[in-house]
Amino acid sequence: MASTLKTILFFSIFTVFFLSRVSSKPHPLDSLTPSEFLLVRAIVNQSYPTFTHKLSFQYVGLEESDKQVVKSWLSEPSSQPPPRQALVILRLNQQTRELIVDLSRRSVVSDKLYGGFGYPTLTAEDQEAAVDLALKHGPFLASIRRRGLNISEVACLSLTIGWYGQVKTNRQLQVKCNYLNGTVNSYLRPIGGITIVVDIEQMKISEYVDRSVIPLPKAEGTDYRASMITPPFGPRFNAAPPKPSGQTGFKLDVNVVSWANWKFHLAFDARVGPVISLASIYDAEKKTYRQVMYRSYVSDLFVPYQDPTEGWYRTTIFDCGEYGLGNFAVPLEPLNDCPSGAVFVDGYYAASDGKPVQIRESRPDISIVVRMVATVSNYDYILDWEFKPSGSIKFLIGLTGVLQVKAVPYTNTDQIKEEVYGTLVAGNTIGVSHDHFLTYHLDLDIDGDVNSFMKTRLVKKQVKDKNIPRKSYWNVEHEIAKTESDAQIQIGLNPPELLGVNPNKETKLGKNVGYRLVPGSAARPLLAVNDFPQIRAAFTNNNMWVTPYNKSEKWASGRFVDRSRGEDTLAVWTENNRRIENKDIVVWYTVGFHHVTCQEDFPVMPTLSVGFELKPINFFEYSPVLKTMPPQHLNWSNCTK
Amino acid sequence: MASTLKTILFFSIFTVFFLSRVSSKPHPLDSLTPSEFLLVRAIVNQSYPTFTHKLSFQYVGLEESDKQVVKSWLSEPSSQPPPRQALVILRLNQQTRELIVDLSRRSVVSDKLYGGFGYPTLTAEDQEAAVDLALKHGPFLASIRRRGLNISEVACLSLTIGWYGQVKTNRQLQVKCNYLNGTVNSYLRPIGGITIVVDIEQMKISEYVDRSVIPLPKAEGTDYRASMITPPFGPRFNAAPPKPSGQTGFKLDVNVVSWANWKFHLAFDARVGPVISLASIYDAEKKTYRQVMYRSYVSDLFVPYQDPTEGWYRTTIFDCGEYGLGNFAVPLEPLNDCPSGAVFVDGYYAASDGKPVQIRESRPDISIVVRMVATVSNYDYILDWEFKPSGSIKFLIGLTGVLQVKAVPYTNTDQIKEEVYGTLVAGNTIGVSHDHFLTYHLDLDIDGDVNSFMKTRLVKKQVKDKNIPRKSYWNVEHEIAKTESDAQIQIGLNPPELLGVNPNKETKLGKNVGYRLVPGSAARPLLAVNDFPQIRAAFTNNNMWVTPYNKSEKWASGRFVDRSRGEDTLAVWTENNRRIENKDIVVWYTVGFHHVTCQEDFPVMPTLSVGFELKPINFFEYSPVLKTMPPQHLNWSNCTK
Known part of the structure; x- marks a missing residue:
């Protein structure tokens, strides 16, 4: 039910040790833990046993306490934290329900039927079901044969189809297929000319059109794995990686990060990925941390494709709202995706089993x-x-x-009644624009x-x-x-x-x-x-x-x-x-x-x-990074998963 | 005559060793060497002996060969390189002359009087002369006394004055003064209300106005040296610097840098600073280096201040054309300005002796x-x-x-007569916009x-x-x-x-x-x-x-x-x-x-x-970096000057 993914926290240049994480009372903004996910599942299953209900968890995440409740707890962190609650979005017997589950009371405290047009974030199961249906669809098998292809080498993915003014809309996905035969890159040999739309609620193909046979792009040149690259090679990257020196960089108290003058809370959500909360900065003058940002995250990510033809016009995707950015978080490659000494923080989300393992290849970005x-x-x-x-x-x-500054008689902005052509950046001092x-x-x-x-x-x-x-x-x-x-x-x-x-x-x-x-x-x-x-x-x-x-x-x-x-x-x-x-x-x-100058520009x-x-x-025939050889002997002992 | 400055060349994350520089025939784009500067000086002094002429070198730099000459030498680098020549701009007996000096023939091959309005790049001597005149000007001394200040604590700088429609313009600078007393920051305690304009050809004050006494900004808070910062302190930065591992990163053959798939020539000029020439990139497909950029540098840097009042309206500076960006290059701080293992490359320019040493303070940029x-x-x-x-x-x-791609019948862009909603990124493959x-x-x-x-x-x-x-x-x-x-x-x-x-x-x-x-x-x-x-x-x-x-x-x-x-x-x-x-x-x-997709996006x-x-x-009273304590024990053995 809970699958492990990783976010990463690191110094941009410098190295740090792994830190042992201190166990303590949960912070009200902490993401749900694996045991909390299991508890949510148990509580929901009590209300809706799976032997009488068709049930799937489309989204499970922290139901945040009211901001004022969080802030009042922050002002007295030894007090009882607000109750831990989860927001659960279910597809239940072909309906969408929004539940709030209270973990301490072990009960569903709110359960609402959603009556609007949209559908919740897709699960991996939804997407796999659509692909499975397509791969077993007789007319599609015939189309594959007609093209002289082998169905065992066909890899498909499902994509949302949006809304184009229809009065009634069902829960449907389109399926697009590529041909592997000779490549691991399952995106670059599209089998063109075919439209497949699947109703993932009725579990049936709702639209199938084979318009025309289009030549299949070659497998050659689509493989990106360094181990599979054939000559001619580019020059090898020369680089000497830093070795971690063994100093600790920042403090991680469960999910609260403290470093230099900054402090913030780090959480992870299936829909939006990393959530940075309560960012505050220490003010040496005021001798206190001052608030800057209560919360920040990517709220959505809209990707409209610009091909208005049949088979393509529907591809206008909302990565967070339709798929969940956090659902697609991938483990980072210590050698390539992070500097030495990165600290990895686990993220969890509720998901189905059997998510396909993705082949992942990365190269270090050296310059x-x-x-x-x-x-x-x-x-x-x-x-x-x-x-x-x-x-x-x-x-x-x-x-x-x-700054270039000029002297003025003023020591406070309120005294200034004339144009001064800049900002009072210190007493009697204008930083000129x-x-x-x-x-x-x-x-x-x-x-x-x-x-x-x-x-x-x-x-x-x-x-x-x-x-x-x-x-x-x-x-x-x-x-x-x-x-x-x-x-x-x-x-x-x-x-x-x-x-x-x-x-x-x-x-x-x-x-x-x-x-x-x-x-x-x-x-x-x-x-x-x-x-x-x-x-x-x-x-x-x-x-x-x-x-x-x-x-x-x-x-x-x-x-x-x-x-x-x-x-x-x-x-x-x-x-x-x-x-x-x-x-x-x-x-x-x-x-x-x-x-425009400001006080921070002083001195x-x-x-x-x-x-x-x-x-x-279009200077190169293909990505010039592909055939450059990565540096040898990259061994960042501190930077392993 | 020749003063040593440094530019720096480094890997953004990785470390490299110092490289011994190989001596060979000069590249036609190499900057002038110290001995060439001395030779230029000797040749010019032969034409214009200083005992009969009032002479100063405003600019000395490489007179580049014609591009086609350079390229033809590059195609056969064992051939005789084009003759080394220098462009010399002189102020000579109150006139501006442009000379071309041929170093192999040891002679002035061109000598032209400039008859236009502008004046050449200033020397340090020009600027010091202006400041010296101001500091000895009776009315200015009286103004300082009138303000109850001590002339020995006054630090001045000279600034260009531009052109504001005057029919006749002389070679003049304005002088602006700050009060040190209690600070090393010679820019933040302006002595306001005074205009000083100096004719640096006639060597006299051409305009002096003391309009009004304006309160002097306080010294407190203007010092930026970590050693002088007083409590309260911010938190100390924690960071563990990488240690160089001893691998060589790139190749430096005199001034030609080769690294990964790149090759370029590095030069230094008094007026514009670093000059990157002949940047070319290795193409693994074509098995050759391909040209990208013949030359790049900062051509000028315009800094207009937005205060139109007397004493300020003239301050609209051209950093390259009036001062010379290269003239102001500073040695880099190994700990703070560069990562470990940076390689420092010396730059030279013709200048006068006695340039004031600048106090330099830097902090590492860690995040x-x-x-x-x-x-x-x-x-x-x-x-x-x-x-x-x-x-x-x-x-x-x-x-x-x-990329998300679609299959098309085309293998060359020329075959495409219809809209395809993207770019042909490989055979039969459109990368959709x-x-x-x-x-x-x-x-x-x-x-x-x-x-x-x-x-x-x-x-x-x-x-x-x-x-x-x-x-x-x-x-x-x-x-x-x-x-x-x-x-x-x-x-x-x-x-x-x-x-x-x-x-x-x-x-x-x-x-x-x-x-x-x-x-x-x-x-x-x-x-x-x-x-x-x-x-x-x-x-x-x-x-x-x-x-x-x-x-x-x-x-x-x-x-x-x-x-x-x-x-x-x-x-x-x-x-x-x-x-x-x-x-x-x-x-x-x-x-x-x-x-808009391109072939480099494939695969x-x-x-x-x-x-x-x-x-x-204006969130902080002053820069929050000021009072944070830099990391301890930063010891980058490979990164010393």
């Missing part, structure tokens, strides 16, 4: 970083170039240092000198096919920038995808090889364009510019900047609107931040980080 | 991370909560796993349950004072959201700053304590709002919603989601437009990504990461 720190008077800039084996280059900027605009020169040579710049825009489309009840989807429109003015881009809502491509090089699948610029923080100047500083910094008027390569155009602000009049900037060079298609091109990208600012990424898009 | 990985069918979600001692909580989402929207439930309790939500908008303003030649600045407008509809926010260009504040708690300086939500990637749905999936996911129509706390409103998608009709979502709950001011409130924040996607941050804003 090499070039860093410079420049202290320009009061400010420190940390500039990182991070190269990743995936082919990405991440450009990261950290800002720290000391300001911006930082970093303009990167990126001379891209993607698979050769001659490149083009492509704007890729996602466009909302109406579904034309009247047989499809779905109304909309998005697709991708491409535009090659012909001249400099086509590539002057201000990044706002729904920014275009920005691609440098080589128009003369294609992948085997016929795509022009390219790199995408993934913007990060892209604030824009708020000065008037005709103000003198902005005339001199006119190169920040756009987040992006593209120019034909010109050896003398090195510095966006011009060669002689001190007291300049903006006569020699990127904005001036591009006035000729030169051609940039199929040329050696340079991309200029500006990262901006507006700095030294905590580091603020932003950045952007260059990411290969 | 604790809670991680869960959920494998929802084909997709893997990595959910991280990272708690930082600065008071920030970073929410990070990593996406990886296997889709989105991911994660909606976080953030039940903020900032210093107590009762909070308000404040939108802070930066607004462009016109300068009203006719005596000020600057035209514009921005300031901050605040608005408290009264009801739910006031807090429904779609994040676009120039997003508001989003603050949760406690309207009943103030800092000593009179600010309401708060936390700011710093958005990350904030893509919005592109489905029609009246399409069925979007009706069910209407909670993603805004990036942000704020609701009054209601125990039953846990899941944005409603309690029963499978086949639901959107009747029980966050979008429905908020239709009543409830009051949220001065209430227990919950923030709902949606992180979105549009996934397993490289991890894509996005996130957002909750950051204290």
Whole structure:
């Protein structure tokens, strides 16, 4: 009934020992324990014996006490904690019921029939039942034979089907199948042209259509296991893992984590996964922990696919609400998913037996970083170039240092009746508002000198096919920038995808090889364009510019900047609107931040980080990580399951 | 003449040994070496002996060969490299000259007088000269006496003054002074009310105004040195640093770095700092390195201050063009600025002697991370909560796993004449376009349950004072959201700053304590709002919603989601437009990504990461990092300068 999964808690760089967990009275926000799950099951089975009822547990989780009850217990933790209760959602004789079970009173204290449209989170059994029905469906077996395939190599998964305006809806799932034969990757050889919808309440196929036979994608190249990769290999990753030194990092008192100035409660839920509660931070000045966040978790995760055709239009999934994110938590791989010395915390959820074991493969995410720190008077800039084996280059900027401040007569904000152009960050001290605009020169040579710049825009489309009840989807429109003015881009809502491509090089699948610029923080100047500083910094008027390569155009602000009049900037060079298609091109990208100062910036600012990424898009035939060899001898003794 | 600075090169997690650097023929993109700097100086001094000329080196850097010359050498690296040349910018007898010096021919091959408006990058001498003049200026000494201060405790810095429409501009700097007496932080006790402008060519004060005496901010709390911090202390950081294991990570051949599948050239420039050139990546399929980026660096860094008053309006700085980012590079602190096993690479620039030594203090950036990985069918979600001692909580989402694909008859993009709703990622395989929207439930309790939500908008303003030649600045407008509809926010260009504040708690300086939500990637749905999936996911129509706390409103998608009709979502709950001011409130924040698939996503996607941050804003009286105690016994033997 209770299956063990793991969440993980670790220091981002540093190592810690395993901690023995102290047993004590439960915290009101603790997740249900394995014995509590068993007790809930026993109590519910007493009300609804399985020999007279068709019963399944769709969700079992902590029924949280009222916030004020929790807070009042927190203020006096030696007092009796509030009663432990569970929220139980059942499918019972084809109806949905919501129960509240009191664990101390060992009784069901509330039991309500749900009368609305929706259905509860699916169990593994629901999903398996749908797949089993499909795999035994005569017409499906015939379809498999018609394709010359072997049913024993067919692997299926079930997907929710949403709602498309139907007046009456049953509890149904669609089933999609892939062909294994030669691969362990059960997602990449789709058997196309078939729609299967299963009623998981009536336990029957409610819709079956075999529209057309579509060629089956090859097995070759779909295996991701390092042990199965065939030559040619990429270079082996060289890396020397840290060895744990044996120091303890943080304190874990049952489910309450204390570390440095932070304290929070950690719980786990079948629907939403990790739940972080009661986050509070120690204030050295006030000598007390101060509240920040009562609770946080991923409330839902919506994944609409953008294919409005029969067989695909229904695929618009709610991962938390329909499946349960916690239900899909997987054990973490000590070598790859966590640094040395991670502490693993078990999570539990009520589930059925027989959940299929998933093959899991992971590779360590290692990268090499070039860093410079420049202290320009009061400010420190940390500039990182991070190269990743995936082919990405991440450009990261950290800002720290000391503010530029001005003296004022005020010691409290309430005294300020005039504009002061900043924030009172200490007595008599205004941290003046300001911006930082970093303009990167990126001379891209993607698979050769001659490149083009492509704007890729996602466009909302109406579904034309009247047989499809779905109304909309998005697709991708491409535009090659012909001249400099086509590539002057201000990044706002729904920014275009920005691609440098080589128009003369294609992948085997016929795509022009390219790199995408993934913007990060892209604030824009708020000065008037005709103000003198902005005339001199006119190169920040756009987040992006593209120019034909010109050896003398090195510095966006011009060669002689001190007291300049903006006569020699990127904005001036591009006035000729030169051609940039199929040329050696340079991309200029500006990262901006507006700095509204605050008291935490005094006397030294905590580091603020932003950045952007260059990411290969159809540059490689397949993931470049696949064939790189992981480091040898990774042995993190402290980091085992 | 040549001063040693360091850039750093390291693995983000793993450790490496120091490498001995191999001597060989210079790479055409190598920075100038110390002996080359000396040679340049000798050659220039031959043309312009200092006993007959007033001469200073404003900039000396590599004069890069033409790109085609470099590339042709690269294709045959055993051939003679192109001639080593330096670009030299001089101030000579009050004029600016640009010279090209050929190092092999030991001669000046080009020497041009610059006739434009701007002036070159400042030297340390220029800046010190300005400060020295100010500190000896009679009226300034009188101003200091008038304030009852001691001139020996005054520390000044010089700042560029820009251009504000003047017809004639001289080479001038402004000087701003701080009072040390009791602090080492030379930036936080500004002596206000004084304007000093210095002509650094004429070597005289060109403008001096003492407008008014403004109270001097206190020294107390400005010291940032751990050794000088007084109680009360925060908790000590606990962390166990990794010990280097002694494996070599990457290869450094003079200035060419090879690691995993990457190769690039590393150089250093006085004006822009690190220069990464010739980045190329090994393709296991093609068995060769493929070009990605010829060159990248920070071209300029514009920092306009937003105070348009006399004494401040001029402060609109170009860090690269006016000062030189490389000129301000600082040695990195092995314990704090880099992980164990970092390799330090020296950088050099031509400078004057006598540059003041800067006091440098740094703290390690340690954090604790809670991680869960959920494998929802084909997709893997990595959910991280990272708690930082600065008071920030970073929410990070990593996406990886296997695509949902559909079978098609095509094996090359050129064959596709119909809409296929995705990208051909392998033969017969379309990776279908889709989105991911994660909606976080953030039940903020900032210093107590009762909070308000404040939108802070930066607004462009016109300068009203006719005596000020600057035209514009921005300031901050605040608005408290009264009801739910006031807090429904779609994040676009120039997003508001989003603050949760406690309207009943103030800092000593009179600010309401708060936390700011710093958005990350904030893509919005592109489905029609009246399409069925979007009706069910209407909670993603805004990036942000704020609701009054209601125990039953846990899941944005409603309690029963499978086949639901959107009747029980966050979008429905908020239709009543409830009051949220001065209430227990919950923030709902949606992180979105549009996934246009690419060949690199096959067979397993490289991890894509996005996130957002909750950051204290006037929650603490001063930086909470200041009084936390750094970890003891940090001893990274491999990480010394």
